[in-house]
Amino acid sequence: MSKSPLPTRAKIVIIGGGVGGTSVAFHLAELGEKDVILLDRNELTSGSTFHSAGLVGQLRADPTLTKMNMHSVDLYRRLQKTDTPPSWRECGSIKLATTPERMEEIRRQIGWARTFNLDLKEISPKEAQELFPLMDLDGVIGASYLASDGQVDPSQLAMAMAAGARAGGVQIFTHTRVLSIQTEKGRVKSVTTDKGVIECEVIVNCGGMYAPSIARMVDVRVPIVPMSHQYLITDNFMDPSAPLLPSLRDPDSLIYFRQEVQGLLMGGYERNSKAWSADYQNFDDIPANFNNQLLGEDWDRFEEIAVNSQRRVPKMSEIGVKSFINGPEGFTPDNEFCLGETEVGGFFVAAGFCAHGIAGAGGIGKVVAEWVVAGEPTMDLWHMDIKRFGASYRSPDFTLKRISENYEAYYDIHYPGEERQSARPGKKSPAYDWHAANTAVFGEKSSWERVNYYANHESDDALKPYGWAGKHWSSAVAAEHRATRENAGLFDESSFAKAIVSGAQAPEFLNWVCANDVVKGVGRTVYTQALNTRGGIESDYTVTQTGETEFFIITGTAFSTHDFGWLEKQKREGGFNDVTIKVVTEEFACFALMGPKARTILGKATDYDLSHANFPFMHSREINIAGTKVRATRLTYVGELGWEIYTPVADGKKVWEALIAAGAGEGLMPCGYRAIDSLRLEKGYRAWAGEINTETNPIEAGLGFAISKKKEKFIGKDALANSKQTRKLVALTFDDIRQVPLGNEPVRINGSVVGRVKSGGQGYTINKAIGYAYLPMEHTTPGTTVDVEFFGTWATGVICAEPLFDPENAKIKL
Ligand SMILES: Cc1cc2nc3c(=O)[nH]c(=O)nc-3n(C[C@H](O)[C@H](O)[C@H](O)COP(=O)(O)OP(=O)(O)OC[C@H]3O[C@@H](n4cnc5c(N)ncnc54)[C@H](O)[C@@H]3O)c2cc1C
Numbered sequence: 001m002s003k004s005p006l007p008t009r010a011k012i013v014i015i016g017g018g019v020g021g022t023s024v025a026f027h028l029a030e031l032g033e034k035d036v037i038l039l040d041r042n043e044l045t046s047g048s049t050f051h052s053a054g055l056v057g058q059l060r061a062d063p064t065l066t067k068m069n070m071h072s073v074d075l076y077r078r079l080q081k082t083d084t085p086p087s088w089r090e091c092g093s094i095k096l097a098t099t100p101e102r103m104e105e106i107r108r109q110i111g112w113a114r115t116f117n118l119d120l121k122e123i124s125p126k127e128a129q130e131l132f133p134l135m136d137l138d139g140v141i142g143a144s145y146l147a148s149d150g151q152v153d154p155s156q157l158a159m160a161m162a163a164g165a166r167a168g169g170v171q172i173f174t175h176t177r178v179l180s181i182q183t184e185k186g187r188v189k190s191v192t193t194d195k196g197v198i199e200c201e202v203i204v205n206c207g208g209m210y211a212p213s214i215a216r217m218v219d220v221r222v223p224i225v226p227m228s229h230q231y232l233i234t235d236n237f238m239d240p241s242a243p244l245l246p247s248l249r250d251p252d253s254l255i256y257f258r259q260e261v262q263g264l265l266m267g268g269y270e271r272n273s274k275a276w277s278a279d280y281q282n283f284d285d286i287p288a289n290f291n292n293q294l295l296g297e298d299w300d301r302f303e304e305i306a307v308n309s310q311r312r313v314p315k316m317s318e319i320g321v322k323s324f325i326n327g328p329e330g331f332t333p334d335n336e337f338c339l340g341e342t343e344v345g346g347f348f349v350a351a352g353f354c355a356h357g358i359a360g361a362g363g364i365g366k367v368v369a370e371w372v373v374a375g376e377p378t379m380d381l382w383h384m385d386i387k388r389f390g391a392s393y394r395s396p397d398f399t400l401k402r403i404s405e406n407y408e409a410y411y412d413i414h415y416p417g418e419e420r421q422s423a424r425p426g427k428k429s430p431a432y433d434w435h436a437a438n439t440a441v442f443g444e445k446s447s448w449e450r451v452n453y454y455a456n457h458e459s460d461d462a463l464k465p466y467g468w469a470g471k472h473w474s475s476a477v478a479a480e481h482r483a484t485r486e487n488a489g490l491f492d493e494s495s496f497a498k499a500i501v502s503g504a505q506a507p508e509f510l511n512w513v514c515a516n517d518v519v520k521g522v523g524r525t526v527y528t529q530a531l532n533t534r535g536g537i538e539s540d541y542t543v544t545q546t547g548e549t550e551f552f553i554i555t556g557t558a559f560s561t562h563d564f565g566w567l568e569k570q571k572r573e574g575g576f577n578d579v580t581i582k583v584v585t586e587e588f589a590c591f592a593l594m595g596p597k598a599r600t601i602l603g604k605a606t607d608y609d610l611s612h613a614n615f616p617f618m619h620s621r622e623i624n625i626a627g628t629k630v631r632a633t634r635l636t637y638v639g640e641l642g643w644e645i646y647t648p649v650a651d652g653k654k655v656w657e658a659l660i661a662a663g664a665g666e667g668l669m670p671c672g673y674r675a676i677d678s679l680r681l682e683k684g685y686r687a688w689a690g691e692i693n694t695e696t697n698p699i700e701a702g703l704g705f706a707i708s709k710k711k712e713k714f715i716g717k718d719a720l721a722n723s724k725q726t727r728k729l730v731a732l733t734f735d736d737i738r739q740v741p742l743g744n745e746p747v748r749i750n751g752s753v754v755g756r757v758k759s760g761g762q763g764y765t766i767n768k769a770i771g772y773a774y775l776p777m778e779h780t781t782p783g784t785t786v787d788v789e790f791f792g793t794w795a796t797g798v799i800c801a802e803p804l805f806d807p808e809n810a811k812i813k814l
Helices: 019-030 065-081 100-114 125-131 154-165 208-218 301-310 355-372 397-407 434-437 476-486 505-514 557-574 597-606 650-661 674-683 717-722
Strands: 012-015 036-039 093-097 122-123 142-146 171-173 179-184 188-192 196-199 202-207 223-236 247-250 256-261 263-268 321-331 338-341 347-351 440-445 446-453 488-490 496-501 525-531 537-547 550-555 579-584 587-594 620-625 627-634 640-647 668-671 727-734 746-749 750-764 768-776 785-790 793-802
Touching: 012 019, 019 154, 019 301, 019 355, 036 154, 036 768, 065 154, 065 355, 093 256, 100 122, 100 142, 100 746, 100 785, 122 125, 154 171, 154 355, 154 476, 171 620, 179 301, 188 202, 188 505, 202 208, 202 355, 208 321, 208 347, 223 301, 223 397, 247 301, 256 301, 263 301, 263 587, 321 397, 321 488, 321 525, 434 440, 434 446, 446 476, 446 488, 446 674, 476 488, 476 550, 476 557, 476 668, 476 674, 488 650, 488 674, 496 505, 496 525, 496 557, 525 557, 525 717, 525 768, 537 627, 550 557, 557 579, 557 727, 587 597, 587 650, 597 640, 597 650, 620 650, 627 650, 640 650, 650 668, 674 750, 727 750, 727 785, 768 793
Parallel strands: 012 036, 012 202, 036 171, 093 247, 202 347, 488 668
Antiparallel strands: 093 142, 122 142, 179 188, 188 196, 223 263, 223 321, 247 256, 256 263, 338 347, 440 446, 488 587, 496 550, 496 579, 525 537, 537 550, 587 640, 620 627, 627 640, 727 768, 727 793, 746 750, 746 785, 750 768, 785 793
């Protein structure tokens, strides 16, 4: 460690010397950043890292994370050849299936591993046993094998990355505790340690389970809770000359194994999880002296896992236990990392590794270092972006309930459409009671209760998708879809994130941030994207000009922190001091009335002239409904004539009931979010975090129409102008409407894998299953036949011209 005195200035300060901090330091050095300091309050690796089990598995449910883990393996191989090798052993790994559903999961993973050139393959139970002879095959129906998975010594790994970082110019100071962090004009300015103050431009909080307390120094909430995680190591009993066993995961039994010297290391995810220092009232403070320490053995909670391990590896009941480890590890509410820049400029976090931080460290360090240097993520990191967490996660109660639920379900199969059950009901629309009384089946997004569909619209299962897509499917969705296309649907979209942007510089500011021209006059609504400097889509929303210098922005329920945070950052960095961004999500309810009869129905609830001449498409007006002044905006996300109606929350129930009453006799049906998804897929409307994200640009996503041709400048314009289009988002259809892609399936043309499905669903009007995929330009001609792999079997689909429904937009512009 550095013997020099603590510098008083550095460009970048990393807090935390576990695998996270050392990897960020290593990758910053690789990117040529030399003015970097890493601080740890104790020794390197003295947090969670020293007691890790060290398994490195690459395949995860998210393609980005899988790519990151593949980078980890590349890096660990590379480090193994240096003077400070981390004991990387490429022993391979086996995953067992004991149920048909788990076998489906394995086959699905093999399919999308193919799209990454990852060497995952299916093996028989017998082949699994040949690779791991200690195993009993009771109940095993199949398995997968990934030869390039491995194991590493976690402390040596951190030391190897620290050595690489130091060689690249990073200075490392241990026994240096960060006590506070200073900010100026919304940006970090310095850190105060027990050894002195360091002025800096960027801080990366790599504090692992300590990250929340570090973030509290700048009033940033990092929703991580230290959870107790346990494993044991047996006495040595194996032949020292035998080859190293592969790691073994038996998720249906909640257990994993790897060889440790001549014994076995065995751990798992208990169904009765236990937070260490947090409770339902308090955050997660960790004692000031908690370093290089473990928690007390908790055999009672481990019992189920121990029993399961003896069933799978009978030898476990014969051999002694050499050591039992109970170590705390930082978990997040959805088992994904917490990465990226927070609402405080220059304050980054890279923590919450949920017991896969050793596997992830290499990739985490790479993407976070790139993020720090570029100022924005260089790949789609939404699933790991700290900005995915909304305000609800400020609550310890909410956070802990979510984390406990996720920990306990760590090894479960997660089917599409699955809903979290803990900490519900959360936020409610003013019409919630009406929905509940009318058989609504609720889902949850960002702690909002939202109607998925109404059970009383259910009929028969004739259209039920095969396999996983059918698990949480309901025939009510088809009924609600059809009612919207044929008559009208009323959707409660009160959870939409809403903000008012105002101030003398607001028009100039928004036209700088948005790719479309959003300053078209009071009463006009514009659909736009906000791009990053690489031309990737940071946000996708509508902007309504409500005054000369006032705008109303509507974005998706889950994107409030992300999208409005992006606006705050551009305001701060662009020096737009006369702009105010006020989040008003909970002040207004939103009801969308959509369908050919929308004008007739709304006309019964208001005396405003709704004719096309007086109230054209993409215009917004204040009108009266049931004695309440509401904002009605004529637009659609389902491809029908319609209005979104924004009403003060206090009058929300009254307005909802007035609209329902106006629809009597007109075939109006209250509808849920699942129907919206089916309708918008058919119409080809994009969803951020679905078909579009920071890694895709509007041209390849088919959104070129929403880019202003006349504006001279906006963020991302130059990058777009200089980019060469190599791929395009295309719509695929399958004649069998029950053959529904879920996303990530490989797409093959003429026998070669050319891409993977992004999203999928059912189109009940066109009576086909639908998928969207980015494909190389040469493979995007409508009419081209494609093969898509569903759980190990290939089905044929076809590329279709878009949109699949109402290409003339005749239904919208009535
Ligand atoms: C029992 C167990 C088994 C595991 N098994 C595996 C496995 O098999 N595979 C896998 O991939 N992952 C595994 N993990 C997870 C993995 O160990 C962690 O994800 C990883 O070590 C976390 O690293 P980190 O750098 O984020 O945090 P840490 O290692 O905890 O580092 C954080 C550092 O921040 C420092 N710090 C805190 N506050 C301050 C301050 N104010 N000032 C300065 N420094 C500060 C601390 O001293 C600490 O050194 C396991 C975890 C546990 C508990």
